[in-house]
Amino acid sequence: MPAQKTGTGRTGVWLIGARGSVAITTVVGALAIRARLAGTGGMVTALEPFAEADLPGIDELVFGGHDVADVPWGKKAEALAEAGVLPARLVKALAADLAEAERELVPAPAGGHAGRDAEQIAADLAAFAECHDLERVVVVHVASTEQAAAPHPALSDADALAAALKAGEAVLPASSLYAWAAMSAGCGFVDFTPSTGARLPALAQLAERQRVPYAGRDGKTGETLVKSVLAPMFACRNLRVGSWSSVNLLGGGDGATLSEPGANAAKTASKTEVLEATLGYLPEGGVRIEEVPDLGDAKTAWDLVTFTGFLGARMRLDFTWSGIDSALAAPLVLDLARLTARAHQIGRTGALHELAFFFKDPHGHAPHDLPSQWQQLCAFATDLAASSASATVHA
Numbered sequence: 001m002p003a004q005k006t007g008t009g010r011t012g013v014w015l016i017g018a019r020g021s022v023a024i025t026t027v028v029g030a031l032a033i034r035a036r037l038a039g040t041g042g043m044v045t046a047l048e049p050f051a052e053a054d055l056p057g058i059d060e061l062v063f064g065g066h067d068v069a070d071v072p073w074g075k076k077a078e079a080l081a082e083a084g085v086l087p088a089r090l091v092k093a094l095a096a097d098l099a100e101a102e103r104e105l106v107p108a109p110a111g112g113h114a115g116r117d118a119e120q121i122a123a124d125l126a127a128f129a130e131c132h133d134l135e136r137v138v139v140v141h142v143a144s145t146e147q148a149a150a151p152h153p154a155l156s157d158a159d160a161l162a163a164a165l166k167a168g169e170a171v172l173p174a175s176s177l178y179a180w181a182a183m184s185a186g187c188g189f190v191d192f193t194p195s196t197g198a199r200l201p202a203l204a205q206l207a208e209r210q211r212v213p214y215a216g217r218d219g220k221t222g223e224t225l226v227k228s229v230l231a232p233m234f235a236c237r238n239l240r241v242g243s244w245s246s247v248n249l250l251g252g253g254d255g256a257t258l259s260e261p262g263a264n265a266a267k268t269a270s271k272t273e274v275l276e277a278t279l280g281y282l283p284e285g286g287v288r289i290e291e292v293p294d295l296g297d298a299k300t301a302w303d304l305v306t307f308t309g310f311l312g313a314r315m316r317l318d319f320t321w322s323g324i325d326s327a328l329a330a331p332l333v334l335d336l337a338r339l340t341a342r343a344h345q346i347g348r349t350g351a352l353h354e355l356a357f358f359f360k361d362p363h364g365h366a367p368h369d370l371p372s373q374w375q376q377l378c379a380f381a382t383d384l385a386a387s388s389a390s391a392t393v394h395a
Contacts, residue, residue, distance in 0.1 A: 118184065231274060
């Protein structure tokens with residue numbers, strides 16, 4: 001049974017990595033907005049261009065998810081409050097609501113047989129939709145970064161991949177297995193991480209067959225967001241960038257995960273993409289990611305840019321970005337869930353290149369500079385509003 005219905009207006013947001021910092025901050029934020037205890041600062045879809053796009057309201061979102069961990073949401077939220085990520089007053093005020101929402105979490109499949117795991121994920125999504133009478137469900141991957149998928153012939157063809165999964169072959173990394181299960185269940189899919197996710201030819205084929213949209217990858221929340229603004233400036237001013245070196249210091253779960261070489265390589269590649277795509281060449285220098293546990297959920301990036309101008313004059317720019325990762329990511333998760341659900345509602349299928357604004361390494365042939373991405377996103381909002389107006393006229 002597909003994990004969607006019609007006519008209720010209620011939208012499911014199924015979080016992969018549901019007990020992690022980003023997921024919990026997302027849910028606490030939505031509950032706080034719904035209870036009018038907090039504003040919508042940081043949410044792009046709260047801005048004027050989206051006012052007529054007919055997106056599902058925050059009060060229409062129902063949360064659920066999978067995780068391998070079993071730490072209670074309340075306990076994790078209290079820890080995030082102690083770390084300065086969440087306001088303690090909100091965690092206290094929303095304790096009962098958070099405990100109620102947590103009932104929708106289920107353990108992640110144990111693993112061992114890929115086909116059965118995918119079937120279990122799809123069944124969980126269908127049960128979630130049925131229980132809450134949801135119009136549709138969007139699956140959002142906010143779990144830990146994994147290394148890139150190993151090459152396999154089945155990854156290029158949906159039928160071959162289905163056969164491999166049925167045989168129990170472990171041909172997909174976890175993020176892609178969730179994408180397969182989500183699409184099979186008729187759900188939209190968003191990959192907020194640099195993991196492989198839906199970025200496989202077989203999954204692109206499946207999305208078209210199932211007529212579902214997907215978006216990703218790797219949410220653009222900090223240093224790369226700044227790069228996507230500054231790199232176009234250098235290009236437009238005809239200033240040649242000789243080097244761009246970045247050092248990223250991370251604590252918390254991200255720091256620990258990215259200390260693993262495979263995950264670190266996936267993240268580094270994602271963060272580098274914007275420079276080559278925007279400048280037209282890759283400057284010297286690179287990206288270093290280091291774990292500093294004492295930083296907790298905070299992250300700091302130091303960037304040094306050297307460039308030449310008129311008559312070969314050598315100059316430099318350096319900046320520091322310090323932010324709280326979950327507080328930067330959570331509102332974008334809400335934005336992406338709302339936009340993907342609305343795109344699904346109007347019949348969009350496949351990669352949503354219009355959502356490149358939110359990602360370091362977006363699907364499709366999307367621009368990488370933030371101004372162009374913003375124009376594209378606003379045009380998408382206009383299209384959504386026009387679709388809503390047309391539906392009203394024909395009703």
